[in-house]
Amino acid sequence: xxxxxxxxxxxxxxxxxRSPRRTAGLGVSLVGLALSGLAQAAVEAEHMEFGVLAxxxxxxxxxxxxxxxxxxxxIALGAAIQSLRVPDRNGTxxxxxxxxxxxxxxxxxxxxxxxxxxxxxxRIAGGKFRLDGREYTLERNDGPNHLHGGTLGFDKxxxxxxxxxxxxxxxxxxxxxxxxxxxxxxxTLEVTVSYTLDDLDRLTVEYRxxxxxxxxxxxxxxxxxxxxxEGSGRDIMGHRLTIFADAYTPxxxxxxxxxxxxxxxxxxxxxxxxxxxxxxIRDASEQQLLIGRGYDHNFVxxxxxxxxxxxxxxxxPDSGRVLELATTAPGLQFYSGNFLDxxxxxxxxxxxxxxxxxxxxxxxxxxxxxxxDFPSARLDPxxxxxxxxxxxxxxxxxxGEQVTAR
Ligand code: BGC
Numbered sequence: 001x002x003x004x005x006x007x008x009x010x011x012x013x014x015x016x017x018r019s020p021r022r023t024a025g026l027g028v029s030l031v032g033l034a035l036s037g038l039a040q041a042a043v044e045a046e047h048m049e050f051g052v053l054a055x056x057x058x059x060x061x062x063x064x065x066x067x068x069x070x071x072x073x074x075i076a077l078g079a080a081i082q083s084l085r086v087p088d089r090n091g092t093x094x095x096x097x098x099x100x101x102x103x104x105x106x107x108x109x110x111x112x113x114x115x116x117x118x119x120x121x122x123r124i125a126g127g128k129f130r131l132d133g134r135e136y137t138l139e140r141n142d143g144p145n146h147l148h149g150g151t152l153g154f155d156k157x158x159x160x161x162x163x164x165x166x167x168x169x170x171x172x173x174x175x176x177x178x179x180x181x182x183x184x185x186x187x188t189l190e191v192t193v194s195y196t197l198d199d200l201d202r203l204t205v206e207y208r209x210x211x212x213x214x215x216x217x218x219x220x221x222x223x224x225x226x227x228x229x230e231g232s233g234r235d236i237m238g239h240r241l242t243i244f245a246d247a248y249t250p251x252x253x254x255x256x257x258x259x260x261x262x263x264x265x266x267x268x269x270x271x272x273x274x275x276x277x278x279x280x281i282r283d284a285s286e287q288q289l290l291i292g293r294g295y296d297h298n299f300v301x302x303x304x305x306x307x308x309x310x311x312x313x314x315x316x317p318d319s320g321r322v323l324e325l326a327t328t329a330p331g332l333q334f335y336s337g338n339f340l341d342x343x344x345x346x347x348x349x350x351x352x353x354x355x356x357x358x359x360x361x362x363x364x365x366x367x368x369x370x371x372x373d374f375p376s377a378r379l380d381p382x383x384x385x386x387x388x389x390x391x392x393x394x395x396x397x398x399x400g401e402q403v404t405a406r
């Protein structure tokens with residue numbers, strides 16, 4: 001992988017001035033802080049080349065890293081998180097997301113490791129939907145249904161890196177224009193994805209999109225997390241998960257929501273208190289777990305969509321690593337990595353098997369375009385689609401009781 005010196009764009013100074021910790025009137029005292037050595041350390045940004053496409057086109061990457069060692073590598077292919085290194089309770093770093101080492105593996109495998117998925121993340125029943133009286137037909141790439149934007153969705157796109165900012169925070173912005181009719185979706189869709197890393201170990205991911213015709217949009221990140229480390233040899237069954245949702249959407253045999261949302265109370269879908277993922281996953285009396293071969297369901301998040309609020313908390317009791325996930329989206333797909341079958345090879349040259357990672361995908365509910373009773377995925381010209389999600393990393397004491405945010 002080739003490395004070149006960090007490029008700092010002309011917005012660097014502006015971004016530093018917008019540091020979340022800095023408030024009006026603090027400018028002068030910051031000088032004092034810098035002199036006393038207490039000023040915030042800048043988040044570094046480094047350009048590199050991740051690999052090349054079959055035709056020789058380079059696939060650039062950008063790595064953002066903060067003073068705590070938290071380092072995220074974004075590759076232009078799929079605007080994906082290719083690696084994400086965070087410390088455990090002793091300060092030891094590990095890469096907590098699944099991913100591949102080479103461009104070819106990302107193109108060959110349909111696992112969506114770390115990718116930006118769209119135009120419509122999750123499933124659309126029968127690959128069909130109606131908008132303003134007209135029926136649109138999408139690719140059926142998951143049995144009878146459409147999944148994650150089709151076989152040439154956003155995860156297969158070589159995104160353009162728009163800007164890279166070193167500072168506090170550090171940021172990379174990627175852009176893609178999806179032509180009208182691509183994959184069967186109406187409207188030219190202009191999409192930007194930004195990844196922002198701050199010195200409080202928060203990675204904020206923001207999606208924005210505009211269209212020139214009425215269309216549907218649902219964009220999310222498809223990282224598979226393993227807080228023990230993707231190369232640790234440990235699966236996620238012992239991770240303790242909390243999901244702030246009173247209801248979920250039960251599915252049919254093809255994983256399309258059926259009927260109204262169902263209360264999680266008294267079921268293996270109740271994650272309102274922390275639960276080990278493996279504790280109930282093999283409960284054969286729960287038909288929904290048999291259908292999904294584990295968890296592969298959308299949770300109806302509590303709180304108000306549009307507001308950034310906590311959706312889930314994931315903790316690995318052994319390493320103490322904690323991930324809190326906040327989102328503005330109405331739903332969260334919890335997928336326990338059921339279809340990992342040993343055919344994908346990870347960064348540590350180990351094969352990934354069932355339960356080696358789990359996805360927490362904030363989104364509009366599956367099949368919303370066919371469900372007037374679900375929150376809408378519609379986007380009209382003149383309006384802007386905005387989805388913000390935030391990954392907050394910290395560590396917990398060995399008892400699992402006490403959380404120490406950095
Ligand atoms: C879906 C799974 C699917 C996986 C593909 C997840 O978002 O919920 O059903 O197999 O993506 O990687």
